[in-house]
Amino acid sequence: MPIIEINLKLFHNITQIEEFMKIVKLNGKKLPLTNNGELSLFFVGIGSAFTKTLYQTNLLVVKGKDHLLVDCGTKCSQALYELGLDITEIENFLITHSHADHVGSLEEVSLTGRYLVKKKPTMIITEAYQQILWDKSLRGGCGFSDPKTGKEASFGDYWNIIRPKWLPGYPRETWEANLGNINLKIFRTKHVPDNARNWDTSFWSSGIIIDNRILFSADTLFDPDLIDSYEKLFPIEVIFHDCQFFKGGVHASLEELKNLPCSIKAKMILTHYGDDWKKFEKKVKEYGFAGLGKQQVFYQF
Numbered sequence: 372m373p374i375i376e377i378n379l380k381l382f383h384n385i386t387q388i389e390e391f392m393k394i395v396k397l398n399g400k401k402l403p404l405t406n407n408g409e410l411s412l413f414f415v416g417i418g419s420a421f422t423k424t425l426y427q428t429n430l431l432v433v434k435g436k437d438h439l440l441v442d443c444g445t446k447c448s449q450a451l452y453e454l455g456l457d458i459t460e461i462e463n464f465l466i467t468h469s470h471a472d473h474v475g476s477l478e479e480v481s482l483t484g485r486y487l488v489k490k491k492p493t494m495i496i497t498e499a500y501q502q503i504l505w506d507k508s509l510r511g512g513c514g515f516s517d518p519k520t521g522k523e524a525s526f527g528d529y530w531n532i533i534r535p536k537w538l539p540g541y542p543r544e545t546w547e548a549n550l551g552n553i554n555l556k557i558f559r560t561k562h563v564p565d566n567a568r569n570w571d572t573s574f575w576s577s578g579i580i581i582d583n584r585i586l587f588s589a590d591t592l593f594d595p596d597l598i599d600s601y602e603k604l605f606p607i608e609v610i611f612h613d614c615q616f617f618k619g620g621v622h623a624s625l626e627e628l629k630n631l632p633c634s635i636k637a638k639m640i641l642t643h644y645g646d647d648w649k650k651f652e653k654k655v656k657e658y659g660f661a662g663l664g665k666q667q668v669f670y671q672f
């Protein structure tokens with residue numbers, strides 16, 4: 372295995388979540404897409420949309436022989452290349468919403484899949500979001516006429532589709548999908564615009580729960596109701612939550628997140644943060660969070 376075990380305490384001064392999780396470093400060889408069966412989360416990047424010193428918050432989930440890339444932003448293809456992996460080797464994708472730091476490399480995946488490696492990747496996607504992703508993002512670069520048929524290409528010409536199943540009776544719209552041994556719950560979030568009042572009146576965005584253990588917010592405004600209601604439904608061990616260090620904007624700010632209960636903050640690792648993170652690292656610990664997430668290490672469960 373191309374990995375070296377390291378002590379979690381070296382990274383985060385915490386005790387609460389280490390019983391669930393250890394951090395394992397990539398040792399410089401090619402990023403593996405399989406493992407011995409443990410649930411493993413690898414953030415290709417952990418930075419904000421406009422980061423220059425990190426990569427964008429895109430998450431590779433690996434479990435046994437199964438893998439899934441959650442979001443595929445503008446810098447994702449390059450980041451994977453630097454980890455020894457061609458983006459065409461990623462077989463399964465899930466996209467949380469349509470900002471470029473989450474969809475920016477998808478045109479490359481679509482076109483190289485169809486015309487270079489001639490292999491369709493798979494996307495876990497609801498019908499409603501497929502329409503948005505195709506019409507508002509991908510169609511511009513991928514919808515041109517097929518040279519053979521003369522017809523406009525469609526999403527299904529580029530992608531195999533796994534359709535998540537809608538789950539009735541949840542606090543907000545929620546779907547379930549299984550990718551091999553990986554179980555996913557997909558729930559709506561409120562992310563844009565910055566004055567969005569609720570998940571159902573904001574532009575389409577979502578977060579995920581993995582194996583009923585890990586909650587990943589993807590991008591959302593501060594939304595304590597989301598955390599509270601899904602915490603009651605699932606035995607969540609660790610929450611990876613986006614964070615910005617200023618108020619306003621379309622993400623939960625550090626000053627808002629600090630109002631969450633201590634028990635939640637103790638298992639919350641912050642993601643999607645800005646390049647000025649060093650100025651806030653001490654505060655993050657003082658407020659009682661598990662810490663700032665690290666890109667390009669394995670969080671193993």
Ligand SMILES: [Zn+2]
Nearest residue numbers: 420470472590
């Ligand atoms: Zn983002």
Ligand SMILES: [Zn+2]
Nearest residue numbers: 468470562590
């Ligand atoms: Zn976003």
